[in-house]
Amino acid sequence: MILDPETDLSFTRTLNAPRALLWACWTTPEHIRHFFVPKPYGIDSCEIDLRVGGRFNTVMNIDGQLMANQGVYLEIIPQERLVFTDTYTEGWKPAADPFMTAIVDFADAEGGGTTYTATARHRSAEARKGHEDMGFFDGWGTVATQLEAYARSLM
Numbered sequence: 537m538i539l540d541p542e543t544d545l546s547f548t549r550t551l552n553a554p555r556a557l558l559w560a561c562w563t564t565p566e567h568i569r570h571f572f573v574p575k576p577y578g579i580d581s582c583e584i585d586l587r588v589g590g591r592f593n594t595v596m597n598i599d600g601q602l603m604a605n606q607g608v609y610l611e612i613i614p615q616e617r618l619v620f621t622d623t624y625t626e627g628w629k630p631a632a633d634p635f636m637t638a639i640v641d642f643a644d645a646e647g648g649g650t651t652y653t654a655t656a657r658h659r660s661a662e663a664r665k666g667h668e669d670m671g672f673f674d675g676w677g678t679v680a681t682q683l684e685a686y687a688r689s690l691m
Contacts, residue, residue, distance in 0.1 A: 552685035571682035
């Protein structure tokens with residue numbers, strides 16, 4: 537994948553968990569609740585219809601404020617790649633104010649771990665900068681750390 541430094545944010549990390557387990561965590565609503573937002577914040581609900589065009593909806597709880605996020609899957613390659621966006625909602629209805637498209641890649645790493653890459657694609661350089669200023673690297677890095685810890689608790 538070719539990144540556009542004007543509109544894309546991305547990082548790669550090796551996680552000490554097998555990719556099949558990380559995939560299960562990313563594709564199961566009950567698992568999403570354990571890692572998807574940096575603690576102490578949480579997920580109050582999650583709906584997944586794991587197919588292209590299927591819904592990926594979450595409700596985040598940020599200090600008691602509920603933030604609904606509705607989106608759809610654009611690409612699904614089992615145990616390799618998930619692409620989802622809030623640009624559309626289920627039924628390919630355009631969102632009024634989309635934020636980003638997320639790409640999560642999983643590849644085998646030495647020792648049974650997983651090379652995990654998270655990418656956020658934005659509509660504009662301004663939207664990308666806003667996400668970076670909001671704490672993309674710290675936030676998504678924390679999510680990766682929480683994902684690894686949660687997945688290891690399931691082993």
